[in-house]
Amino acid sequence: xxxxxxxxxxxxxxxxxxxxxxxxxxxxxxxxxxxxxxxxxxxxxxxxxxxxxxxxxxxxxxxxxxxxxxxxxxxxxxxxxxxxxxxxxxxxxxxxxxxxxxxxxxxxxxxxxxxxxxxxxxxxxxxxxxxxxxxxxxxxxxxxxxxxxxxxxxxxxxxxxxxxxxxxxxxxxxxxxxxxxxxxxxxxxxxxxxxxxxxxxxxxxxxxxxxxxxx
Amino acid sequence: xxxxxxxxxxxxxxxxxxxxxxxxxxxxxxxxxxxxxxxxxxxxxxxxxxxxxxxxxxxxxxxxxxxxxxxxxxxxxxxxxxxxxxxxxxxxxxxxxxxxxxxxxxxxxxxxxxxxxxxxxxxxxxxxxxxxxxxxxxxxxxxxxxxxxxxxxxxxxxxxxxxxxxxxxxxxxxxxxxxxxxxxxxxxxxxxxxxxxxxxxxxxxxxxxxxxxxx
DNA sequence: TTAAACTATTTAACTATTCGGTTAAACTGT
DNA sequence: ACAGTTTAACCGAATAGTTAAATAGTTTAA
Numbered sequence: 001x002x003x004x005x006x007x008x009x010x011x012x013x014x015x016x017x018x019x020x021x022x023x024x025x026x027x028x029x030x031x032x033x034x035x036x037x038x039x040x041x042x043x044x045x046x047x048x049x050x051x052x053x054x055x056x057x058x059x060x061x062x063x064x065x066x067x068x069x070x071x072x073x074x075x076x077x078x079x080x081x082x083x084x085x086x087x088x089x090x091x092x093x094x095x096x097x098x099x100x101x102x103x104x105x106x107x108x109x110x111x112x113x114x115x116x117x118x119x120x121x122x123x124x125x126x127x128x129x130x131x132x133x134x135x136x137x138x139x140x141x142x143x144x145x146x147x148x149x150x151x152x153x154x155x156x157x158x159x160x161x162x163x164x165x166x167x168x169x170x171x172x173x174x175x176x177x178x179x180x181x182x183x184x185x186x187x188x189x190x191x192x193x194x195x196x197x198x199x200x201x202x203x204x205x206x207x208x209x210x211x212x213x214x215x
Numbered sequence: 216x217x218x219x220x221x222x223x224x225x226x227x228x229x230x231x232x233x234x235x236x237x238x239x240x241x242x243x244x245x246x247x248x249x250x251x252x253x254x255x256x257x258x259x260x261x262x263x264x265x266x267x268x269x270x271x272x273x274x275x276x277x278x279x280x281x282x283x284x285x286x287x288x289x290x291x292x293x294x295x296x297x298x299x300x301x302x303x304x305x306x307x308x309x310x311x312x313x314x315x316x317x318x319x320x321x322x323x324x325x326x327x328x329x330x331x332x333x334x335x336x337x338x339x340x341x342x343x344x345x346x347x348x349x350x351x352x353x354x355x356x357x358x359x360x361x362x363x364x365x366x367x368x369x370x371x372x373x374x375x376x377x378x379x380x381x382x383x384x385x386x387x388x389x390x391x392x393x394x395x396x397x398x399x400x401x402x403x404x405x406x407x408x409x410x411x412x413x414x415x416x417x418x419x420x421x422x423x424x425x426x427x428x429x430x
Numbered sequence: 431t432t433a434a435a436c437t438a439t440t441t442a443a444c445t446a447t448t449c450g451g452t453t454a455a456a457c458t459g460t
Numbered sequence: 461a462c463a464g465t466t467t468a469a470c471c472g473a474a475t476a477g478t479t480a481a482a483t484a485g486t487t488t489a490a
Contacts, residue, residue: 014465030331032248036450046467048452053465057450109331115386116245116327154408156388157380157415164379165372171330173371193369200372208423229439251476261441266477268439 015053018043023064027106030113031061031121062123065114068107070125072100073132080136086144091202093137094162098198101170108167134159141209150209158209165201230268233258238279242321245328246276246336277338280329283322285340287315288347295351301359306417308352309377313413316385323382349374356424365424373424380416 021043025034036057040047054060076096083089101107114122122130137159144150193200236258240249251272255262269275291311298304316322329337337345352374359365408415 028332030245030247030328032245035448037448047450048468049466051451112327112331113245115383115390116324116331117243118386118390154415157384157408157412157419160383160387161376161380161419164381164383165376166379167383168330168375168379169372171333172375175330175333193372197372200369204372204376204423207425208419210422250474252474262476263442263478264440272476 014043014045014049018045018050018053018060019063019067022060023068023106026061026064027109031057031117034061036060058121061121065110065121065123065126068104068110070129072096073129073136075100076133077136080140086140086147086149087206089140090144090206091198093140094166094202094205095198097162097166098196098201101166108170111163111167112171137162144209149211151211153209158205161208162201162205165204166197169197169201229258229260229264233260233265233268233275234278234282237275238283238321241276241279242324246272246332251275273336276336280325280336280338280341283319283325285344287311288344288351290315291348292351295355301355301362301364302421304355305359305421306413308355309381309417309420310413312377312381313411313416316381323385326378326382327386352377359424364426366426368424373420376423377416377420380419381412384412384416 018039022034022039025039025042028034034057036047036050039060040050043050045053050060054063076093079096080089080092083092114120119127134155138155141150141153141155141158145152233254237249237254240254240257243249249272251262251265254275255265258265260268265275269278291308294311295304295307298307329335334342349370353370356365356368356370356373360367
């Protein structure tokens, strides 16, 4: 009997090896910049095996996207629901997003490219997942506003602020550390994040939409 | 005598037509997803003319990037310097960025892809421009902190917040309006931006880093 | 003024290569 | 013998880049 994959994080079957390689290459080079031959090479399999196991480029990309972006929605909804106060719900929401990005280092690149392309390659399933995440945020903001703890906000703007901040920071801050093109004088003046990214972002966002001292 | 280009915004010369078309196509499809034939077609010229006028794909892309991202730096530095108080400087900074994006609708897509690709295609000139913009922000934050009006922030996080918010909102909000994949129930619950994007972002960011009632 | 000579620009047609996808044969375990 | 899986070799379309000839515009010279 063939050795079965008991530990999903340590893929020993061919399809998982391919998906893992594909995730890395798609994140690095985007859809058009990714070549099937390179994925096969990085996965250590023949290209025909790739087609046998998964299918064509579109299908492979859809799998990667789903693996990276899907399955976040449910976790967020559950975790947010466990918190009581709107502030705690919002912090929980941000925690989940940061945790998802930490678990999936390819997420920022893939999401940014997908946004840049107007979601041209997004499968329906994933689009639904994203919408679901968004609706959780809208509910939290709405709830907080009704309870008088949040100001009257533009939900899409707050969403852009949370996502934009997390994704940008995750992508830009390593570039800076690699000193790729930022002059040393700038790095010297930079401060390290004091705590967890989720906590820092939570502080900023909560303060920004706090009702107490609204202008 | 050949009709000369007196009004730079109404390009009548071949190179400008090509650059304009290239800007649109690169923004829409990214570097690898863009084909020289399509640019030539959209510019209404023969592909060989494109090569004669500008050069190969890398050169063309570098030109587009420079046109879109370059030349922002100087304007920002000047405008920010004219403001007195750190709060006004920061608002001016944000105003400039939003104005730049408004003037250059292709900027969000191109910047996002460039960030996603770790700036792989960025010419040195443009990298320098970006660093210069960043240093303006760092100085403003530093100044505000010393004067006791801003909290002690992580500059790169604030930068990510400003850029991320603007770029994401600019890209995501039209997607939503086109109803591409966001369900109608979400759109219904959304609020329109009350005022200018720059003003709204300015309010949020200033409140987020305001010293008065820091936790 | 005119026509020849010359230069800059544009074009259709072509080439070489890359790349997504296929095929038929070989290999593996049951 | 047989089903599941992998592979080397191959195919055709797409695509970055080239070439040589045609065209348009400018200068020169009588």
